[in-house]
Structure formats: structure tokens, C-alpha cells
Amino acid sequence: MIGYVLRRLAVAVIVVIGIAIFTFLLLHWLQPSPVYAVLGPKAQPAAVAVWNRQHGYDRSELAQMISYLGKLAHLNFGYSYKLDQSVGALFNENAGRSAYLTGAALVLSLIVAMPLGIWQAVKRNSVGDYAATTLNFVLYSMPSFFLGLILIQIFALDLNIFPPTVSDSITTAGQAFTHPLQLTLPILTLAGINIASFSRYMRSSALDNLAQDYIRLARAKGLSERAVLFRHLLRNACLPMITLTGLSIPTLLAGNLLIEVLFNFPGLGLLFYNALGNSDYNILLAYTVLGGVLTVLGNLAADVAVTVADPRVRLA
Amino acid sequence: MPDSTRPLADIQPGLAGTVSVPPTAPEGGDVHVTASGWKLALREFLDNRLAVVGFAVIVFFVLFCFVGPLVYHTNQSLTNPLITDLHPGGAHPLGTDENGFDELGRIMKGGQTALEIGFFSAFIATVVGTLYGAISGLAGGIVDGIMMRILDVFLSIPLLFIVLVLATKYHSTVLDESAIIGAYTWLIPARLVRGEVLTLRVRDFVSAARVMGSGRGRLVYRHLIPNALSVVIVNITFQVADAIIILAFLGFLGFGLQYPATSWGDMLGNAQQYVSSGYWWLVYPVGGCLVAVVLAANLIGDALRDALDVRIRRR
Numbered sequence: 001m002i003g004y005v006l007r008r009l010a011v012a013v014i015v016v017i018g019i020a021i022f023t024f025l026l027l028h029w030l031q032p033s034p035v036y037a038v039l040g041p042k043a044q045p046a047a048v049a050v051w052n053r054q055h056g057y058d059r060s061e062l063a064q065m066i067s068y069l070g071k072l073a074h075l076n077f078g079y080s081y082k083l084d085q086s087v088g089a090l091f092n093e094n095a096g097r098s099a100y101l102t103g104a105a106l107v108l109s110l111i112v113a114m115p116l117g118i119w120q121a122v123k124r125n126s127v128g129d130y131a132a133t134t135l136n137f138v139l140y141s142m143p144s145f146f147l148g149l150i151l152i153q154i155f156a157l158d159l160n161i162f163p164p165t166v167s168d169s170i171t172t173a174g175q176a177f178t179h180p181l182q183l184t185l186p187i188l189t190l191a192g193i194n195i196a197s198f199s200r201y202m203r204s205s206a207l208d209n210l211a212q213d214y215i216r217l218a219r220a221k222g223l224s225e226r227a228v229l230f231r232h233l234l235r236n237a238c239l240p241m242i243t244l245t246g247l248s249i250p251t252l253l254a255g256n257l258l259i260e261v262l263f264n265f266p267g268l269g270l271l272f273y274n275a276l277g278n279s280d281y282n283i284l285l286a287y288t289v290l291g292g293v294l295t296v297l298g299n300l301a302a303d304v305a306v307t308v309a310d311p312r313v314r315l316a
Numbered sequence: 317m318p319d320s321t322r323p324l325a326d327i328q329p330g331l332a333g334t335v336s337v338p339p340t341a342p343e344g345g346d347v348h349v350t351a352s353g354w355k356l357a358l359r360e361f362l363d364n365r366l367a368v369v370g371f372a373v374i375v376f377f378v379l380f381c382f383v384g385p386l387v388y389h390t391n392q393s394l395t396n397p398l399i400t401d402l403h404p405g406g407a408h409p410l411g412t413d414e415n416g417f418d419e420l421g422r423i424m425k426g427g428q429t430a431l432e433i434g435f436f437s438a439f440i441a442t443v444v445g446t447l448y449g450a451i452s453g454l455a456g457g458i459v460d461g462i463m464m465r466i467l468d469v470f471l472s473i474p475l476l477f478i479v480l481v482l483a484t485k486y487h488s489t490v491l492d493e494s495a496i497i498g499a500y501t502w503l504i505p506a507r508l509v510r511g512e513v514l515t516l517r518v519r520d521f522v523s524a525a526r527v528m529g530s531g532r533g534r535l536v537y538r539h540l541i542p543n544a545l546s547v548v549i550v551n552i553t554f555q556v557a558d559a560i561i562i563l564a565f566l567g568f569l570g571f572g573l574q575y576p577a578t579s580w581g582d583m584l585g586n587a588q589q590y591v592s593s594g595y596w597w598l599v600y601p602v603g604g605c606l607v608a609v610v611l612a613a614n615l616i617g618d619a620l621r622d623a624l625d626v627r628i629r630r631r
Contacts, residue, residue: 018469026478030485141557141610143564146584146603149591153599157592164592250474257476258565262588272477273569276484284481291474299472 005304012296019292020072020285024065027281033057037279038081055081072289078282080275087286090271098267101183102256105190106245113195114238117202118229121210121237124203132199139196144255148189148262155185166265186263190255194248201244206237239310246302249295357546360623367619373612377605381427390421393576404597411597415576422578423602429579430606433494433563434613438555440498445505446548452506453513454536460510467506475500476565483566488574493566497559505551512544546624553617557610564606580606 035051036043043051052058056067071078077087120129139147156164162185209215210233218228257269264270268287275283307313361367395415404411404419411419452463479500486492516522516539525539560581566572567585580602587599 014465015469015472018465019473022469023473023478023481026481030481137611137614138607141561141614142607143561143568143584145568146564146587146607149587149599149603153591153596250476253474254476254565258568261569272480276480276569279484284477288473288477288481291477292472295472295474 001307005300008300008303012300015296016289016293017069020069020289021065023285023288023292024068025061027285028061028064031279031281034081034279034281068285077286080280080283082275082278082280083283087282090283091268091286091290094266094268094271097265098256098260098269101186101190101259101265101267102252104183104187105194105255106248106252108187108191109194109198110241110245112191113198113202114234114241116195117199118206118233118237120199120203121206122229124207133203136196136200139192140200142193143258144189144193145258145262147192148185148259151185151189151192164263166263183265186259186265189262190252190259193255194252197248197251198241198244201240202237205240206233209233209237212236239306242305242309243302246298246300246305249298250291253291253294357620357623361619364619364622366615367623370612370615370619373608374616377427377609377612378431381424381431384424385421388421388424390418392417392421392425411595413598419597419601422583423580423605426578426580426583426602427605429490429573429577430560430563430581431609432490433497433579433581434556434560434609436490436494437497437501437559438552440494441501441555441559442505442548442552444498445502445507446509448502449506449509449511450513450544453510453517464510467503470503471507475503476562479562479566480569480571483569483571487566487571490573490577493563493573493579494559497562497566500562501555501558505548505555508547508551509544512547513540516540516543550617550621550624553613553620557613557617560606560610560613 033048033052035048035055035057039047039051049058056064059067068078075088077091079086080090083090116132120132123129152164155162162181164185166182166186214236215228215232218232219225223231253269256267257272259265260267260269261273268290271283272287275281275287395417408418409420413419413422448463448467452460452467455463479496482496482499483493486496522535522539525535530538563579563581564584565581567579567581567583568588569585572582572585573579583598583602584606587603590596590598
């Protein structure tokens, strides 16, 4: 087990280095230096040359890439010239808020999707199942920000329960707990899209398990339906959700970005979005690498968690 | 070779003349010519009512967007400041937008580009991904190993980020948007086709064909491609659906087509400012169209998967 994890981590490190190299080359191909974002688009060529020399952008691409990878190995993500702060400090400031938004949405969607999927499987082909499936399909086919707009229309503008955007006074993740109304709509929006895809998997997983012999045995020995569902079915039917959650990280990061922009919630997604407009590319580079690391770790964690949860799965 | 079309009476001559065997329902099940796999798949697909509805929705929107403007003439090139943000009614059934463009005509125009980008990026992703996956799967060995590690790297990057980075420079034409979305989505068919080729190569019917003396070309064209094709076809429909959603993300984040060109993605992306000002006709009609097309494509994809996967086919 430990050997397996170490081997996977070694592969993960190689993949992360690949991600860093690819992203670096892509950004340099699109724009060789952030100088025009710093000095303005009409900067004098002499000033551009001086700035590039000062900040090392006059070196060859290979030299720049090696020095970037070296810094990355020491967790130095570089400097945001536009915001005049180190990228590491900006991430420290924003990561907690993004993690809270995404984490709360993920937990909420699991809490809703798992019972919903099992209920749909038990009541399969009933009116309720069809209604839930239809709703899931529509949500699944909807861009997340459009769901957010609909929720804003209903709950913020028509019913006036929640604010339409997150107020600027929320500056720490802790304040999100003390002002729950502020973050309800962003969390609901992000969770809504996830529930749609999670409960589809949950329903089909529960259907597969309901046809298994162990369920028939549990019923045959006279267990109540409640015991059959909660003690026997639930655990087995939830196994695919572990993998699904681990694999959902890229989707969550993308959703996080869109929802933060829509609700003007200051987190990593909004930071990345603003960096796109400012060509602030140390931020772009660092967040893409961070996203890659999270994705790789998510896959690894899911594989390990499945072996822990399901004794039938053996690590190769 | 036994001829399966021969009447049962010929095979059992003792029965001929004495007992009449109903030709439609012989003992032991049907013995008529088995329809080809594609015909069976078509029948299975047509039995799925949701899929037929999905198909009808796509056909409707293609006609609506491409033929509609020939019937319903609107001015979509010159702004008219006198008629901005009009409520629906009268000469403008869906009102007008902030530049004085007729919204219904705008939805037709935006739908053209949205469908073009959806299908074209799916085409790019499918061609690139299928080639990559097929080469990797057929080559095997170290080539396969290297190509798959490269794919792992790409798959580990949350690719919306890469699309957005690319979109900062390339987003103003239909071709640009199709290309950057295709750059996001080709990974999935690549992985699917490679997996399919790997499993097909060792399947019994391929070994049987090889034993019967099939050449390499015949194996690839008559056995591997038709079988891997079903996976690709199913994937295309999901590609179209995903591309239209990503297009909406790009529009929302401000990386839309060059004005005055527009797409449903751009129109829906602008919706944020209209929700708060109460101009519902600039939000929900275009949003409904976009969700309807994506939903229809997803329904067709699901049905095609059921129809083309012989293992879960009912017949």
C-alpha cells in the first residue's frame, strides 16, 4: 500500500513538471514578457528593454523555464507585477475563501445527491423518478452561471431573501460562517450543477446494487426495508461516488471560477479571471499548476480511498 | 455456407407436405436474415422516444437558425439607438436589445454561430482525438506509453484554464473559438479510441478474422474501424453539447466573437447585466434555446450509446 502510494506520487511529480513546462511554454508563446501589462501598451522600446533585463525576460526561453522550475521547486510562485504582491501571498489570502465555497458546495451536493439517487432507484420509473431525472438532465445541460442568474432572479430580485452578489465586507473565510446569507446563492449554484451529475451516477449505481444477490439475501432473511437500504445498500452504492468526487476536481475548479466571477466573490477564481485581463501571468501560471496538482492529488486520493472503503479492490 | 433464408421445410424434408410450418414463427425462434448491426441500432434508436424528440429539437433549431432569417427579415448589422431595449410585442416579438437589434433575429443569428462552433469544434476534437488514439493504440509499446503520458499531462490540467488563456488572444472568429474549444476537448475521444482499439485487437472475432487470412488492411477497415466507430459517434454528440456550454462560459467571461457577430454563448454571457435591469426577454429566450440544444444533444448521445452498445442492446 505505502509502496503503491509512493510510486503514484513519483508519477504525479513527473506529471506536475510536465504541466508546469507546458503551461510555461504556452504562456510564453502567447506573450513573451509581461512588460506591456506593467509599463502600458505604448511603452518606449528602451524602457521595455531595460525592464526585461531587470526582470530576466531577456534571457532565452530555456533559461527562463529552468529558473522558473527551480523557483517552483522551492514553492516560490513568482511575483504579480500588476498587484505588486508575491503570488504566494495572494494565494494565501484567497485560497481559504475558495476552499470554503467549493468545499461547502461539494459536501452539500453529496448530501443531496446520495439519498436522491437511492430514492430514485428504489422508486424507479415512478412519476417522482421521472421528475427528478428530467430536472437533473436540464441542470446537467445548463451552463452553471445561467443557473446562478436564475437563482439570483428568483431569490435575490423577486423574493429578496439573499443578496445578488457577495458583499465586499466578506474578506476572510471565517466571515463566511458569520454571514451565511451572503454565500448561500453561490454555494447553491455550484452544488446544483454537481447534484445533477452526481445523482445520475448514484441512481445507476444503486440500481446495479439492488439487483445483486446480497440485497435479495438481506430481504430473504427478513430485514426491514429500512435496514436493507441503509445498512446494506447505502455503503455499496456509494462506492462509485468516491471515485467520482476525486475526479470532479477540474469541474469544481472551473465551476468555482465562473461562480466567483458571477457573484463577485473574492477567491482564486476571480484572481485568475482578473489576471487574464491584465496578462498577469505569474498568477495564470501558478494557478494552472496548482489546479494540475489538485487534480493529480484528487485522482490519487480517490484510488487510495476506494481501496480502503472496498476490500475487493486491490492495488496493483 | 448455410443459407439462412432457406425455408425450414427444405431443411426438414420429412415435414414438407404433411405438416404446414408457419413461415413467420418457426420453432426455435426467427431464422430470417439478421439485419446488419447498423440497422438494428437505427431501430433501437427510433424506439427511444426521448432520442427522437432530441433529434427533432436539433433539426428544428438548425432550420430555425439557418432558414428562419430568410423568412423573418431583420436588420442585424446597423444599430438603431431609437429602439433600444423595447419590450416584446408589435414588430419585435421578442423585443430589442441594447443596440436596437431585434432579439428574435439576433437569436437566429447567434444560433447559427453557436451551432457552427458546436459542430465544428466537435469535428476538430473527433478527428484529432481519433487519430491520436488510434495511432497510440495500434502502435503499442513505447510509442503508446509516451503518447499516453503526454495525454495524462493534458488531462491533469483543468483545461478550462488553458482555453481561457488561449481565449485572451484567439476568440474573435468562429474558427478561433472552434479551435480553442477543440483544443480542450480532443483528449476524451483520444482516450476512448485508444482504449477501444486496445480491447478490440485481442477480441475473438479479430483473432478469427486473422486466422481466416484477413490482411492488415481488411482487419483495420472491416473490423477495427466499424467497431471503434460506435464509440466515436456517441462521443460526437456529447462533444457538441460540451462545446456549446464552453462557448457560453467564454461569452460570459468576455471572450466572445468580434462585434457585431454574436453567438448564444455571448448573448447569454451578457445576460448578467439584463437580469438586474429586468429585461427578461434578453435572458430567458436565448438561455432556453441554448439549454434545449444541449439537452437534445445529451439525449441523443445517451440513446446512441444504448443503441450502439451491443452488450446492453435489448435485441
